[in-house]
Amino acid sequence: DVKVTQSSRYLVKRTGEKVFxxxxxxxxHENMFWYRQDPGLGLRLIYFSYDVKMKEKGDIPEGYxxxxxxxxxxxxxxxxxxxxxxxxxxxxxxxxxxxxxxxxTRLTVL
Amino acid sequence: QKEVEQNSGPLSVPEGAIASLNCTYSDRGSQSxxxxxxxxxxxxxxxxxxxxxxxKEDGRFTxxxxxxxxxxxxxxxxxxxxxxxxxxxxxxxxSASKIIFGSGTRLSIRP
Numbered sequence: 001d002v003k004v005t006q007s008s009r010y011l012v013k014r015t016g017e018k019v020f021x022x023x024x025x026x027x028x029h030e031n032m033f034w035y036r037q038d039p040g041l042g043l044r045l046i047y048f049s050y051d052v053k054m055k056e057k058g059d060i061p062e063g064y065x066x067x068x069x070x071x072x073x074x075x076x077x078x079x080x081x082x083x084x085x086x087x088x089x090x091x092x093x094x095x096x097x098x099x100x101x102x103x104x105t106r107l108t109v110l
Numbered sequence: 111q112k113e114v115e116q117n118s119g120p121l122s123v124p125e126g127a128i129a130s131l132n133c134t135y136s137d138r139g140s141q142s143x144x145x146x147x148x149x150x151x152x153x154x155x156x157x158x159x160x161x162x163x164x165x166k167e168d169g170r171f172t173x174x175x176x177x178x179x180x181x182x183x184x185x186x187x188x189x190x191x192x193x194x195x196x197x198x199x200x201x202x203x204x205s206a207s208k209i210i211f212g213s214g215t216r217l218s219i220r221p
Contacts, residue, residue, distance in 0.1 A: 032205055042213035043154075043198070050207045055200070058208070090153055099200070099209050101153040 003091045004026070004093050019078040020107050023091030031094040032074035033058075034066065036087040037104075039096070049074055064104035081109045114201050116212035123219055129186040130203060131215050133199030136180070143182045144200040145174060148214065154198055158184060189219045 007022035025032065033048040035058075045058030047066040055066050063085060067075045080084055086109045091102040115134045132197040136145075140163045143211055159172040160166045162184065172185040174209035182201075199212040 033208070040213075043211040045208060048208055056207070094207075094209070098156060098159065100156065106152045 002091050004091060006089075006091050006102040008105050009103060010108075011105050013028065013078075013081050014110055015082060016080075016110075017081050019109075021076040021078075021089055021091075021107070022023050023074045023102055024072055024074070025074075025100075026072065027093065027095060027100075028071065029049035029093040029095055030071075032068065033053075033092040033094070033099070034064075034074065034076045034107065035090045035092065036060070036085075037090055038087050047078065081107075083109050085109050104108050112212075113197075113210045114212040115201055116197075116199050116215045119216040119218075121215055123217065124190050125189055125191060125221050126220055129188055129189045129193065129217055129219070131184040131197050131199075131217065132181060133183065133212055134181045135199075135201045136208075137201065137203065138177075138180065140201045140203075142202055143173070143220050144175060144181075144209075144210060145171075145182075145184045146198040146200060146211075148196045148198060149197075169183075186217075191221060193217060193221050194219045 004025045031050050034046045035043045044060050049055045059064040065077045089105045092099045113136050145158040148154040158173045160175045166173045170187045174183045192197045195214045196214040198214045202209045
């Protein structure tokens with residue numbers, strides 16, 4: 001079974017803090033993704049990566065950056081957290097077309 | 111027009127009945143289609159995928175694909191309260207390494 005893990009299920013940070021969200025997959029997948037999900041807005045793609053050190057902006061990259069130093073690990077960075085970044089963050093990994101999600105991190109920025 | 115469209119619901123279906131969920135997409139080059147189920151507070155879980163026109167059955171679930179009309183549907187037979195969730199339709203982009211998700215249909219099975 002594909003396993004995608006995320007570093008935290010719940011996280012509370014203060015405005016202006018730098019936040020790191022970690023995602024690890026164990027299936028040697030090339031493509032990895034970060035989404036945020038908000039009520040009424042559905043899943044929105046922040047960034048994705050199709051190889052180590054490669055990244056592409058998704059639909060809402062502003063305020064975020066990513067890092068992919070190893071194939072299995074894809075990190076999302078909030079350089080200076082703001083209250084409008086309070087959300088559920090979902091990492092996903094893609095095999096041949098099929099996308100598997102991690103359990104999600106519910107981030108609250110106070 | 112959104113790339114993948116779903117009725118947000120809520121769709122309320124009595125227990126034991128058939129629930130029918132629909133999805134339309136705009137990219138004519140799309141070749142594969144996925145249905146995810148998401149329980150409240152949880153991450154999406156893949157439940158069905160379909161590549162060819164027609165029907166694909168898996169237990170109580172049937173996916174139906176009509177590429178000419180650009181729609182894909184999910185039927186849930188003998189609906190159970192545990193089927194109450196949001197169902198997301200997803201379509202890989204034909205020219206980019208990403209998957210486009212619909213906004214989801216909230217399904218409620220009433221006992």
